[in-house]
Amino acid sequence: MKTYTLEEVQDKLIGKKGTPERDLFEYELQIDLIGDAIKKTRIERQLTQEELGKQIGVQRAQISRLENHTGNVTLETLIKVFAALRAKVTLQIEL
Structure with missing residues (x-):
């Protein structure tokens, strides 16, 4: 039985890095993670x-x-939300 790395599976199912399909997937994943972090923190802060x-x-x-x-x-709304939740925000941009 052949085994596959996570990256090989992602390339096959989602698309290789740099393709529009993969870029969209990774963008949506980041948005999901941000939303989940906001909800979790909001609940923790009661x-x-x-x-x-x-x-x-x-x-x-x-x-x-x-x-x-x-x-x-x-971005302005996100910063306001995280400030209200007393969260430290670090923005990293790589070009």
Whole structure:
């Protein structure tokens, strides 16, 4: 029986790195991870979506969309959310 590395499986099922399919997958994965981190931290801080929304000036529905990765979000909103959650934000850009 042949074994495969994770990268080989990803290349086969999702596409090789640098292809539009793989780029989209990795982008969506990052968005999912950010939403999950926000929800987990919000719950740990014992805040409702409505309370967090009020702190940053958006409605509860916007927080829900952010946590459930169903809408677009600006970098400004993300920074406000993480500041309200007392989270340290580090932005790394590689070109």
